[in-house]
Amino acid sequence: MTGMTEISSAAELRELIGEPSAHAAHKTRDRLHELDRQWLARSPFCLMATSDAQGRCDVSPKGDPAGFTHVLDDTTLVIPDRPGNKRLDGMLNILSNPHIGLNYLLPGRGDTLRINGRARLLRDAPFFDALVVKGNRPRLALLVEVEEVFYHCSKAFLRSDLWKPETWEPDALPARARIVKGLEAKDVPLETLEEHYGPQYAERLYG
Structure with a gap:
């Protein structure tokens, strides 16, 4: 294709966009705060990003009743798997590359909670009994070791009018x-x- 000008270095990217504010640059945390726990207890939906050993990416939606993500402690989460199409794209990725990104939504809210970390697949654990929904005890769950936590602001949701029913x-x-x-x-x-x-x-x- 002609007419495209590609950015090929971090320095060039920074020259074009600039540096983040001190607040944005330093807002990441390495463990959950009580406010994060409250958010997870109310969130019924998240987007789960993974990639395989070659860097090919996948983003999968995960949803259940609010509070479906089980908090073991300030650095450990559990996400139950539910019946699906059995492609297991994200799960297979985790077996070769444990890095995971999670973005938790709250219906009607523009800000989102982002959690990055490392994941493992579990076929059973004592806390599986706490993950039962409508009689479904998961056969599989993700154990996520938290490495980064921070909130995204509402700009993307405001620009898209995502939560305005009149635009649906x-x-x-x-x-x-x-x-x-x-x-x-x-x-x-x-x-x-x-x-x-x-x-x-x-x-x-x-x-």
């Missing part, structure tokens, strides 16, 4: 069943997919 247009794009029909399951009748992703889909989340 869920029907502007094809429904999930039609997307699956077009891309993933072309041989499956649309009616079958619509039934699968219909009202009963939510009843099978922990099955």
Whole structure:
């Protein structure tokens, strides 16, 4: 492609953007504060970033009832795994590269809680009994050793109007069943997919 000017060094990047404020540069912590614990107790959703040994990245959404992340102590978290598509992209990444990034959201809030650390996969532990939701005891959980904690400000959410219902247009794009029909399951009748992703889909989340 022509007409592009690429940045190829940290010095060039800093020359263009500048230095962070002292507040931004030094806001990271290496353990949870009581305010972080309160945030985790109220958050029903996070984005989990991992990468494999070659640096190829993956970001997966994780959601459960608020407080789904179990805090063992100020430097250790546990995230239960729930039934899914069994691709295990993030889990497989962790086996070759334990570094993990988590960004916790609170519906309606623009700021987010970011936690970076190292993760391990557990198939059982005494605290698994505390992770049961609707009868589902996880077969797998992530143990995260916290290395960095800090909050992101609200700018991205304010710019995007993410939490303003008047900007939402869920029907502007094809429904999930039609997307699956077009891309993933072309041989499956649309009616079958619509039934699968219909009202009963939510009843099978922990099955």
